[in-house]
Amino acid sequence: MAKEFSSHEMHGSTVEFEHVTRAFGSVKALNSFSLTLHPGELVTLLGPSGCGKTTALRILAGIDKDYSGKVEIDGKSMKNISASQRNIGMVFQAYSLFPNMTASENVQYGLRVRGVDSTNREKRANELLEMVGLSTQAGRRPNQLSGGQQQRVALARALAIEPRVLLLDEPLSALDAQVRTTLRDEIRRLQSRLGITTLFVTHDQEEAMAISDRVGVMNHGNLEQIDVPGNLYNKPKSTFVAGFVGLTNRIPALVESKGEVMVLNQILEISEHSQSVRKGEEVRALVRPENISVEKSSSSLASTVITKSFLGPMTRVGIDVGMEDLIYAEMSSKEAKKLDTGDSVKLHIAAEAVMVESV
């Protein structure tokens, strides 16, 4: 008998990874990975290629089952539950629309599998296509849709089954910059509106910071830090996170005492999450570009402006201070007008504490 399908708001589930380990030969893609997603939350796993973020997502989806540890949704172990029984919606990095079906048929697919009758299926598909702004493209096949439109349909298809959890595996990476920004905002809007627990995987930090409730930075199969975007950027708990999230200058420095370091002739505090260092040790201080202020100088020992990159409201200035790498400072574009390449400048680090790492 055909099932009735009612259009309810979705309710977020709790997702829990507990000491999940997944090895491919001798390489551990996930190494005792633990993470909890609260109901209705959008958590992004961010990290370089091969850090294990997609593996975590595939394990939750039920596509990869060869792992140890515990994966639970609403307290129920997923160990013996197949991908098709988990009721998890997924949007893939590659375009994954079924090529033999129209956009509407793609959206209806999960409902059809569940035995929902055609009238309700079509109604639901129309609702969702309208929600993603594609109601006029319902009859088009994937090859008649742009990349952005295809990913919108894929999102509608994933939401059609009223999933307990939504998984987004770098769904924007194949799209051009403008479409990416629009679609990511749309994803966030829909996710917030539907209240669906979402795990998003990306290597694009701007994307992660822009739409997430919390961002988890992964490295070598471990979750280095998970926090709200602001804390991740301003209070990184490891040098890896500090280096990976946002642009960071690694400036040679000297440890003056247990808690102080000399950087660019300034003595600054060493922040609490730094690697342990000893007095007299040569280290690198991690300083954000916006924490470096620049002013013109007439001194012959001053540094020189080498590059100026206009970034819209902000401008990034590359300065040669006689080190191997340039030091980058960011300032408002209005302020940057006063500087030209070749100008002599002096730098000041406008931070009370900096993170340091051993050389």
Add this chain to the structure above:
Amino acid sequence: MKKYSPLTIISFLFAIIFFLSPLIAAGEYSVRGLNGVGHSLINYTWIIHQSGFYNNLAVSLRLALVTVVLVMVLLVPTVVYLHLGGRKWRRLVEFFCLIPIVIPVVSLAIGAQVAMPKWLQSTSYELCFFYVIVAMPYVYRALDIGLQSIPLQTLVEASQSLGANWFTTLRRVILPAIASAMTGALFITIALTLGEYTLASLLHFRTFPTWVTNVSQENILGAVALSVATLVGAWLILLLLAFIPKFKRNRKGVLVHG
């Protein structure tokens, strides 16, 4: 409009003359009248009035049907598996699928005949198993190319994440996505089966090709007419193959926008 060099035009004309002149000659020869006098379609009608035409054609069509079912049931899941979890077996299967090309049909007929169960040896359906072996290299290649052209792994994972089991995924997603490749494999199998003479002859079975060979010895003009008809038929099938996907797309488009 694009301009072609004189050398290109001359080469093209030469190719046309080289390929078309024997066909035109055969076509003209096939429509010669009784005893080669005048022109008529008598040679085309002669063959279908020979005793055994329909019976033997029916036998070959039945064999073709069974062969198509066997080869698809054997190879579609196999090739899908090779593209998903069984990549390590791919070279081995490719090797097996190439063997029929390098083994002479005579060796195949005599060698494999011994391995066939006795009850099967007494029926012409035994030929279907030989035809499956002969068709394997072509069908494998056609399906392999079809599956390479789609993101199979992602489609399967997408289907399963939406709640579909393996059977549903195969039926609703994979098979329609490789329909063109399957149609190609199907026509190749039918063409091979309907045209296969050596195996049937060596194993003493009466099929359409063996019957045609016998009958055409009585009338050389009829034999040429049959060759031309076969060639035109094959072309029509190829044209159909080329246009079916476009036709399906257009038809869908009309329905969609209409």
